[in-house]
Amino acid sequence: MEESLTHAIRELEYAYVQCIDDDRLEEWPSFFVQENPRYEIISRENWEQNLPVAVMLCESQGMLQDRVVALRQANIYAKHYYRHLISNIRIVESEPAQGLWRVQANYVVFQSLLDGEAQIFQVGRYLDEVRYEGNALKFQSKRAIFDNARVKTLLVTPI
Amino acid sequence: MATDHMVGAPPLVWPAAGPTRVPYQVFWDPAIHALEQERIYRGPTWCFLGLEAEVAEPKSWKATYVGEIPVVLARDAHGALNAFVNRCAHRGALVCREPRGQSGHLTCVYHQWNYDLEGRLRGVPFQRGIGGKGGMPEDFRLQDHRLEPLRVATFAGLVFGTFSEETEPIEEYLGPAMAEFVARVFNRPVRVLGYARQFIRCNWKIYLENVKDPYHASLLHLFFNTFGLNRLSQVGEVVLDARGRHHVSYSKRAQDDQSRLAEVAQANLRTYQKGFRLADPTLLEGPQEYADGITMQIQSIFPSLIVQQIANALAVRQILPKGPEAMELVWTYVAYADDDAAMERVRLRQANLVGPAGYISMEDAEAGELVQRAVRGELEATSFIEMGGRGVASSDHRVTETSIRGFWQEYRRLMGF
Numbered sequence: 099m100e101e102s103l104t105h106a107i108r109e110l111e112y113a114y115v116q117c118i119d120d121d122r123l124e125e126w127p128s129f130f131v132q133e134n135p136r137y138e139i140i141s142r143e144n145w146e147q148n149l150p151v152a153v154m155l156c157e158s159q160g161m162l163q164d165r166v167v168a169l170r171q172a173n174i175y176a177k178h179y180y181r182h183l184i185s186n187i188r189i190v191e192s193e194p195a196q197g198l199w200r201v202q203a204n205y206v207v208f209q210s211l212l213d214g215e216a217q218i219f220q221v222g223r224y225l226d227e228v229r230y231e232g233n234a235l236k237f238q239s240k241r242a243i244f245d246n247a248r249v250k251t252l253l254v255t256p257i
Numbered sequence: 258m259a260t261d262h263m264v265g266a267p268p269l270v271w272p273a274a275g276p277t278r279v280p281y282q283v284f285w286d287p288a289i290h291a292l293e294q295e296r297i298y299r300g301p302t303w304c305f306l307g308l309e310a311e312v313a314e315p316k317s318w319k320a321t322y323v324g325e326i327p328v329v330l331a332r333d334a335h336g337a338l339n340a341f342v343n344r345c346a347h348r349g350a351l352v353c354r355e356p357r358g359q360s361g362h363l364t365c366v367y368h369q370w371n372y373d374l375e376g377r378l379r380g381v382p383f384q385r386g387i388g389g390k391g392g393m394p395e396d397f398r399l400q401d402h403r404l405e406p407l408r409v410a411t412f413a414g415l416v417f418g419t420f421s422e423e424t425e426p427i428e429e430y431l432g433p434a435m436a437e438f439v440a441r442v443f444n445r446p447v448r449v450l451g452y453a454r455q456f457i458r459c460n461w462k463i464y465l466e467n468v469k470d471p472y473h474a475s476l477l478h479l480f481f482n483t484f485g486l487n488r489l490s491q492v493g494e495v496v497l498d499a500r501g502r503h504h505v506s507y508s509k510r511a512q513d514d515q516s517r518l519a520e521v522a523q524a525n526l527r528t529y530q531k532g533f534r535l536a537d538p539t540l541l542e543g544p545q546e547y548a549d550g551i552t553m554q555i556q557s558i559f560p561s562l563i564v565q566q567i568a569n570a571l572a573v574r575q576i577l578p579k580g581p582e583a584m585e586l587v588w589t590y591v592a593y594a595d596d597d598a599a600m601e602r603v604r605l606r607q608a609n610l611v612g613p614a615g616y617i618s619m620e621d622a623e624a625g626e627l628v629q630r631a632v633r634g635e636l637e638a639t640s641f642i643e644m645g646g647r648g649v650a651s652s653d654h655r656v657t658e659t660s661i662r663g664f665w666q667e668y669r670r671l672m673g674f
């Protein structure tokens with residue numbers, strides 16, 4: 099049981115970043131639960147000072163979907179590719195009574211632009227809450243806390 | 258003002274057409290960049306240093322910059338605000354190495370020269386040497402050395418610094434119209450909700466032109482129009498100070514001006530061809546907070562500050578040049594000190610509109626970089642800035658580049674171009 103849960107959580111994290119790297123962003127909201135999901139990209143600078151402002155914040159399925167529609171239809175930005183590397187995935191806290199697991203993972207996101215150069219776009223960690231919805235594991239919340247506070251140019255694609 | 262001994266005057270002749278033409282050379286030339294540090298940032302200007310709320314406690318400080326010069330803003334033990342250059346009087350090391358802190362004194366780590374929060378030197382290790390050997394010369398006096406001070410002024414909770422003795426008092430520098438717009442946003446105490454830092458690979462003046470440019474708002478930023486949240490037809494104005502160096506552009510929710518709506522529709526802009534709806538419009542929900550009905554205010558205070566109210570998203574942005582071809586934009590988001598938890602949540606949600614990932618602000622960084630890439634190295638060509646005429650004056654509409662011309666007029670005056 100423990101083994102298979104750990105495995106399932108790892109699979110969820112891997113599938114999540116692969117969805118973004120493959121630019122299948124229309125599927126991105128489906129990694130979150132239907133009811134009251136929360137997604138946040140926040141700098142470590144703010145996080146450690148208990149300052150709540152996030153660079154990106156979604157508090158519902160609708161807000162997750164709106165980010166994708168805006169990115170596809172409205173926002174203007176340079177074409178780019180992401181490549182996430184994710185490691186040190188660990189369950190840091192379990193609340194079996196509520197069917198909730200807190201998961202932490204490290205990540206690096208490389209961004210490649212059309213000039214042919216890759217740069218480190220973000221380095222940070224995920225602090226996630228994971229639960230089963232039906233048979234599928236989903237994110238109740240996902241928080242990307244990035245160490246390199248300076249955002250290079252702009253951030254449009256989720257982390 | 259013009260200091261010939263500093264930097265050799267760069268080979269720049271401004272076109273006869275004045276502020277409607279800007280030579281692209283000003284966006285990349287290192288000699289011009291160096292001269293700006295002297296004539297603008299060390300010149301008769303008030304540069305934004307921070308909010309009083311950031312250094313609310315006695316003995317608290319923050320590290321920032323004026324242009325490229327590292328500066329500390331500190332509140333001393335008596336509660337007074339001081340600012341000084343963050344460069345040790347000994348051999349030039351940064352004294353404050355962290356963005357903010359709280360301590361009764363500041364010690365340079367290199368040789369532990371010690372300063373108080375007014376920037377005065379209080380102690381030097383081994384001043385008399387060791388065992389009668391070494392030490393400072395006989396005539397060494399602590400009071401002959403200190404961190405270079407700036408003059409400090411506050412207005413409505415914003416703190417400014419200047420290196421020049423000639424800079425007029427802050428109220429005069431802002432002028433009555435600009436002071437009123439700053440004070441309508443900063444009408445009562447605020448607290449900091451957080452920061453964002455954005456590194457943009459363009460000259461700082463390209464970004465400032467963008468801020469002063471209401472022309473691009475509905476053309477580059479397609480978010481509102483894509484989702485049928487039309488703002489173009491709202492009534493608005495551009496207001497300049499007497500000299501044209503600062504500006505404010507605002508719009509109000511009002512009866513749609515029918516003739517304007519028709520014109521916009523006729524223009525058949527790509528911005529009107531969509532038809533999407535927000536799946537969750539609570540993103541934009543929030544109270545009308547101000548009796549004047551203003552829903553959006555973007556204000557620039559020459560040369561480094563932007564004050565912003567976009568619906569309920571309140572922020573200041575500080576422009577920090579990083580060499581001639583890059584800059585850092587520091588966003589400081591605020592709430593009113595008396596906001597309840599629900600109001601804070603409204604502001605945090607609406608923060609999605611602005612900042613590095615802002616629905617209606619991310620494109621500004623992209624536009625700035627597009628200009629930088631195209632003007633690099635250019636010695637002849639100029640831009641063309643005649644939307645809304647050729648003059649520098651306030652305007653009862655926002656289809657104008659008047660505030661950009663105002664900026665260049667002041668830039669030329671200070672730079673001697």
Ligand code: FES
Nearest residue numbers: 345347348365368
């Ligand atoms: S450089 Fe600061 S003490 Fe020597």
Ligand SMILES: [Fe+2]
Nearest residue numbers: 467474618621
């Ligand atoms: Fe803009």
